Amino acid sequence: MFKLVGFLKPFRKETIAGPFFKLLEAILELLLPTVVALIVNNGIGRGDKTYVLQMGLLMIGMAILGYGCSLVCQHYAARASQGFGTNLRNALFKHISSLSYTELDRFGTPSLINRLTSDVNQLQLAVAMLIRLVIRAPFICVGAIIMAMILDLKLSLILLVAAPIIGVILYFIISRTAPLYRRYQGKLDRMGSVLSENLTGVRVIRAFAKGRAEQKRFKETSEDLTGTAIHVGRIAALLNPATSLVVNGAIILILWAGGLHIDSGSLSQGEIIAFINYVTQILLALIVVSNLVIIFTKAASSGARVSEVLATEPSIADGKRIAGAPARVESSKGTSTLPADGAQSSVTPVSNQPAIAFESVSFGYSATGELALDDISLSIAKGETIGIIGGTGSGKSTLVNLIPRFYDAVKGSIRVNGIDVKDYQLQELRRLIGVVPQKAMLFTGTVAENIRWGNPGATAEEVAEAAQTAQAAEFITKLPEGYNTVLVRGGLNLSGGQKQRLTIARALASKPEILILDDSASALDYATDAALRKGLRETAGDKTLLIVSQRVSSVRHADRILVLDDGKIAGLGTHEELLETCQVYQEVCQSQLSGEEAVS
Numbered sequence: 144m145f146k147l148v149g150f151l152k153p154f155r156k157e158t159i160a161g162p163f164f165k166l167l168e169a170i171l172e173l174l175l176p177t178v179v180a181l182i183v184n185n186g187i188g189r190g191d192k193t194y195v196l197q198m199g200l201l202m203i204g205m206a207i208l209g210y211g212c213s214l215v216c217q218h219y220a221a222r223a224s225q226g227f228g229t230n231l232r233n234a235l236f237k238h239i240s241s242l243s244y245t246e247l248d249r250f251g252t253p254s255l256i257n258r259l260t261s262d263v264n265q266l267q268l269a270v271a272m273l274i275r276l277v278i279r280a281p282f283i284c285v286g287a288i289i290m291a292m293i294l295d296l297k298l299s300l301i302l303l304v305a306a307p308i309i310g311v312i313l314y315f316i317i318s319r320t321a322p323l324y325r326r327y328q329g330k331l332d333r334m335g336s337v338l339s340e341n342l343t344g345v346r347v348i349r350a351f352a353k354g355r356a357e358q359k360r361f362k363e364t365s366e367d368l369t370g371t372a373i374h375v376g377r378i379a380a381l382l383n384p385a386t387s388l389v390v391n392g393a394i395i396l397i398l399w400a401g402g403l404h405i406d407s408g409s410l411s412q413g414e415i416i417a418f419i420n421y422v423t424q425i426l427l428a429l430i431v432v433s434n435l436v437i438i439f440t441k442a443a444s445s446g447a448r449v450s451e452v453l454a455t456e457p458s459i460a461d462g463k464r465i466a467g468a469p470a471r472v473e474s475s476k477g478t479s480t481l482p483a484d485g486a487q488s489s490v491t492p493v494s495n496q497p498a499i500a501f502e503s504v505s506f507g508y509s510a511t512g513e514l515a516l517d518d519i520s521l522s523i524a525k526g527e528t529i530g531i532i533g534g535t536g537s538g539k540s541t542l543v544n545l546i547p548r549f550y551d552a553v554k555g556s557i558r559v560n561g562i563d564v565k566d567y568q569l570q571e572l573r574r575l576i577g578v579v580p581q582k583a584m585l586f587t588g589t590v591a592e593n594i595r596w597g598n599p600g601a602t603a604e605e606v607a608e609a610a611q612t613a614q615a616a617e618f619i620t621k622l623p624e625g626y627n628t629v630l631v632r633g634g635l636n637l638s639g640g641q642k643q644r645l646t647i648a649r650a651l652a653s654k655p656e657i658l659i660l661d662d663s664a665s666a667l668d669y670a671t672d673a674a675l676r677k678g679l680r681e682t683a684g685d686k687t688l689l690i691v692s693q694r695v696s697s698v699r700h701a702d703r704i705l706v707l708d709d710g711k712i713a714g715l716g717t718h719e720e721l722l723e724t725c726q727v728y729q730e731v732c733q734s735q736l737s738g739e740e741a742v743s
């Protein structure tokens with residue numbers, strides 16, 4: 144939590160000067176009732192108009208000066224809070240970008256969005272209040288009590304009794320609202336999650352006519368959130384009336400006791416007016432303090448949520464190997480050295496080293512849960528095309544996600560070009576691998592910009608070539624502006640198959656050594672899928688290709704096919720070999736291909 148204070152460092156001047164000017168304003172405000180008392184006693188009481196005029200002008204001067212001070216403070220508070228918010232948001236975003244899928248899965252997207260937006264906003268507001276009011280309100284409270292004590296010590300004892308009562312009220316409210324604010328933020332995350340599911344899955348919801356059910360689910364989540372907000376609001380709402388009650392009670396007592404003092408001549412009329420003015424100032428300041436308490440209680444829970452993300456260390460960090468430095472590779476045939484050759488890729492394959500090697504790899508998504516991959520050993524030669532097939536949930540995506548270290552294996556090791564993936568700099572490793580995920584994801588921008596995304600230096604010819612291989616060139620040329628057509632919001636204006644082909648073109652344009660297609664041609668018709676595989680084969684060169692698919696037709700022409708079943712290897716070989724030896728593969732083929740197709 145204290146780490147967050149560091150984000151205020153660049154605004155040291157504002158955080159010191161802001162409260163200083165506010166303090167000047169508060170001093171002027173504290174002096175005003177005394178000036179009023181002087182006007183009443185020395186001016187009005189004695190009928191001295193000149194005195195009243197002079198002191199009146201002094202009051203106006205003090206008010207203008209106070210206003211000026213307040214404006215300067217406001218300016219500093221705005222600069223510091225906005226700057227703090229921007230820096231914190233940027234740092235949080237950068238940190239979130241560095242987290243691995245494991246941490247991102249743990250927090251969940253809606254919660255991270257809430258932490259980046261509403262929690263940072265809450266902290267930003269707290270900073271503004273910190274500069275504008277945190278010093279001023281208590282200063283006015285204490286100052287007004289001191290001024291009142293100077294005026295009449297005995298009368299001010301009433302205030303000294305009222306102060307601890309207010310302290311108890313504040314403690315009662317804070318101790319009850321703080322946990323509720325945390326619960327409220329959690330429920331806000333839950334509502335974000337329901338909202339996000341509904342917006343992204345709107346087509347499915349409509350197709351299944353689940354609109355009503357989803358509206359009901361959203362209403363329930365929303366009402367749950369509202370219930371907590373009302374509950375916490377009810378407790379927090381006690382603060383102002385309770386404080387007012389105590390202070391007004393004190394005012395009544397002061398008026399009663401003050402009246403007696405005036406009668407006895409120990410207090411003047413001007414002084415009692417000043418005294419009541421001070422008590423009113425205390426009341427107003429206490430109302431501000433009460434609201435500050437609510438703002439800071441909320442900010443404390445937001446701060447804890449933001450700090451939790453910032454304190455989360457990415458479980459997947461860069462390896463020891465410095466990008467560009469030669470790497471030592473241990474193999475059964477001895478140790479060789481990988482030369483460093485600059486930014487593009489410092490990893491030069493060592494002869495006889497497989498492009499990818501899994502050695503007794505196991506993986507589970509949670510430390511205690513089931514294994515999604517169990518003891519996988521596999522070696523893929525450079526330039527080889529491997530098809531990966533298996534039922535849903537058999538571990539196909541999990542297996543390929545371990546290669547670019549989206550997740551880390553819990554047991555065993557994975558080597559790329561003979562080097563443990565954990566030894567690579569992440570950027571270097573991921574530059575070697577092009578991944579086309581199951582869900583096509585494009586960005587706002589032109590078609591060409593999207594294809595160039597992984598390789599901004601790609602020439603127009605390279606972009607066209609990648610599109611051609613991905614079977615995207617034809618539909619791109621038919622778009623209104625061809626390669627300059629702007630894709631809106633993740634490619635909303637494209638069909639599922641078109642989006643998939645563009646994501647494949649994007650991966651190809653970055654010229655990876657290893658290309659992983661994770662069920663990324665599922666929306667293509669059989670003819671286009673076949674043309675895509677032909678294009679990939681013709682242009683592959685020594686590129687290693689991993690094709691994950693549910694369709695036998697997509698993998699049957701691969702050099703070898705890996706069959707996964709419940710996280711384990713059920714078979715590995717050519718289509719023909721597996722038809723002979725692997726029962727799982729036979730069953731998949733039987734369910735998809737006619738007898739003739741299967742053996743042809």
Ligand SMILES: Nc1ncnc2c1ncn2[C@@H]1O[C@H](COP(=O)(O)OP(=O)(O)OP(=O)(O)O)[C@@H](O)[C@H]1O
Binds near residue numbers: 540
């Ligand atoms: N992010 C995740 N968190 C927890 N469990 C997961 C996660 N992703 C996948 N799993 C689980 O891991 C197992 C393997 O999933 P995986 O996505 O690798 O299967 P798959 O063979 O690619 O399936 P499909 O063909 O349906 O995409 C499944 O049991 C799945 O429920």
